[in-house]
Amino acid sequence: MSATAALDAYRRHAKRRRDAPDHALPPSSKQPLMTTTYSSSAGASSSAAGASSSSTPFHASPRSLHFFVRATDSKTIAIHAAWDDTVATILRHLAARGYGRDLRLLYAGRQLTPEDTIASLALPPDSTLHLAARLRSTPHPRAWQLAQHIASTAAASTASPAAYYLDELVNTYIAFSDPDSTENRRDHDSPLTDPLTLTTLTDHHAADYFDIFLQSGAALALVRLYLSASSFGRSYAERAIKVFLIPDPAPPLPHSMMPETLPVLLEFCRLLSLTAGTTDALYKSCRYTLGSMLSSPLSRRATSKSPAKVIEQVLPFAREILDAVLTGLSSESMKVPKTDLEELSNFLKVLRQQALLAAPDGPLPRNLYSRDCKRGWVWELHEMAMSLLKRADECLKRLEMDLSSLSSDSDSRGGVIETQPLWAGRLHVLAVLTELDSISALYEDVAHNLRFVLLAHRAPLNALVRCSKRNDHLHWLVKHKDLLCFEARRNLVLMLFSEGKDDYGELHEMLIDRSHLLIESFEYITQARPTELQSGLFMEFKNEEATGPGVLREWFCMVSQALFSPQQVLFLPCPNDQRRFYLNGTSAVDPLNLKYFIFSGRLIGLALMHKVQVGIVLDRTLFLHLAGRSITLEDIAAADPVTYASCKRILEMGAADIDDLTLTFSRDVHTLGSRRTIELCPGGQDIPVNIINRQHYIDLLIKNIFVDSISDQLANFAKGFSDILVNPKLQKVFFGCLDLEDFDQMLGGSNTNINLKDWRSHTQYNGYKEKDRQVNWFWKAVESMSIEQQRRLLFFWTSVKYLPSDGFGGLGSKLYIYKQLESADHLPSSHTCFYRLCLPPYPSLKVMQSQLQKITQEHVSCSFGTW
Structure with a gap:
């Protein structure tokens, strides 16, 4: 069966869908003149036996016209009528079929007079008329006229010059459907509009226009033209149908109107699927657009x-x-x-x-x-x-x-x-x-x-x-x-962070004076918009030559150490782990403390985004808060071992011992030499702690110390961190993916001793060979250093002080030792961006050790040559 024959079969036998206006399903023109009625039902297609129909001989004539009538009960009536049949004759026949007595026929938004003959109406073949029970006009006559014009143009010969402009006609029709368009206002002001319906015009919906587009048979006519044997007709129809498609219709559909085109897209998909087949390129494009539009937020209300x-x-x-x-x-x-x-x-x-x-x-x-x-x-x-x-x-x-x-x-x-x-x-x-x-x-x-x-x-x-x-x-x-x-x-x-920019011109540039490291870094970071920081950072120190990733890594480590210093009163180290920090409840003594907490959160997020291990880790209580999880007694052990031990003892005491403590649901707080009492719950000072409510007391105590009393600091730190995420709402997702140990490795890096075998296996040479005596002396000198000296040497070499959890293999690049043709009185130099150490050929192990010891001094290992 050809595609066109399949379309005819579809129109004869398919049940009509509930969501879109029905199209007429004509019987074969070889059958006796008759009317056939089809009921509306769901489903993409059905057999002829599934259609509800009845046929009655009508007028026979050598000259006849086939057309359709859409009844008020959603049934479509296919009619073969003689040219000399009048509208009144058709209405009488429909009345005899049970469609009512006070009937009117409408075409293109215009009521037909009973005396009109089929010939005088000059209806195009396969036209759709509408049956109304009372006299009324359509509020959209120009839309009806244009839709019928599209349908008749597509149904005409493919050689017709007008077919070339089908896509422009469809674009014009879509402009009609836009409530704010000039064409739509003209449609409302048309003299064809019945004054009785003018009150409905302000309640215009684009859905009305696309319903008219379907009822007029325009979609069906375009698909028939697309299936025609003429390559020109096929291309004209394809261009017209693609006006409804995304992502690049020209001109594009108004964004707010896309959901209203869904019935039209659905009809195109159904017709093309049945006739052109599911492998047809235009069908695939229609189906793709249908899925994209249906899944968009704009379509949710419509569906x-x-x-x-x-x-x-x-x-x-x-x-x-x-x-x-x-x-x-x-x-x-x-x-x-x-x-x-x-x-x-x-x-x-x-x-x-x-x-x-x-x-x-x-x-x-x-x-x-x-x-x-x-x-x-x-x-x-x-x-x-x-x-x-x-x-x-x-x-x-x-x-x-x-x-x-x-x-x-x-x-x-x-x-x-x-x-x-x-x-x-x-x-x-x-x-x-x-x-x-x-x-x-x-x-x-x-x-x-x-x-x-x-x-x-x-x-x-x-x-x-x-x-x-x-x-x-x-x-x-x-x-x-x-x-x-x-x-x-x-x-x-x-993946929750931005990938950053490769173009230096798009990076957030910072020029920092080492002598004002923390203050100037604070200003650069807090004054920037989140989108600027998400692009990435470009870092320079004043009066220094070096730039690039190595300088940025150094800046991260130095500013982190300065920010988390106890002198800044923002964070306090855990008593048993000086690398681990929690929020200081007395930080309010600094009037800028909340802005500095935003800065702290941003700095931590940026360090993670740039994959720099800064040697700082956060306490479990702070981590759990950022993850949106509750804090239990076991979680406070590192941050506050005294409170932890006291609460454990209370849980182990008997009833009499707890009573002897005379505790109430309150706690005393000492700030800057003053003392005040905070109630853990309303009336807490008057509620004694006993063996029954002691667990509740401990839960409230922990919540007050680690959440309520520092809620402003926590909120600002969390905001700063979320500013660096592509989607700030995903902060809890970020921390929910990790355990505290994961976060420690990502932010703090490894705190264990450096594996010299791993270090050496990830080092390559240029100008030297692995068995050269200078190379052997170098590794012997490194082996004799303390762990802190080794870290300083590594930092001088790479701007990396704390290795990733997977060691040197996690750096993403090999390390290099270049032979530097300088005299023995020159110190080694480095290019930290490329993990390159430039080593002069020292004459002895003693000289090698002496020169390396010099660069492992703290003031040397963390600075670059000045102008």
């Missing part, structure tokens, strides 16, 4: 009135694209086009949103998709999800086999090198898992089975996450962070 109906309409298209994705995943390469994944995501998003509207109280009832219930959209969507999960499981199994074959490329943690091209090309598997997680909110068994699949394939899951680039859709993995290794969790949260 929220009948969620079950929207699901039934979208399911056929979702099944099509799902089949394409399943086919790609089952191929040898497991390749799936990016557009297919995007389209599947759009349709699944629509289905999920509508399903949640239909069942807002949580997961869908199991009885609706059990084995005994193999019908309905709930069951169909469940089957789609299970098919996708099964294929994802198969892909992960194949990836696990690839991991074992890539053992030579795997590191000591069983992971895979992130730059591995093979894995970078398989990240779509992670996108499929993301879609499955979104559906798991609807079906409990999908959530359970997804967790089981991830648990069974932890190795490929970690490899995929480690290889992932910036992706805003992987936050769901927070629920499964226990399955991820540290490197995967680290990459997951680093």
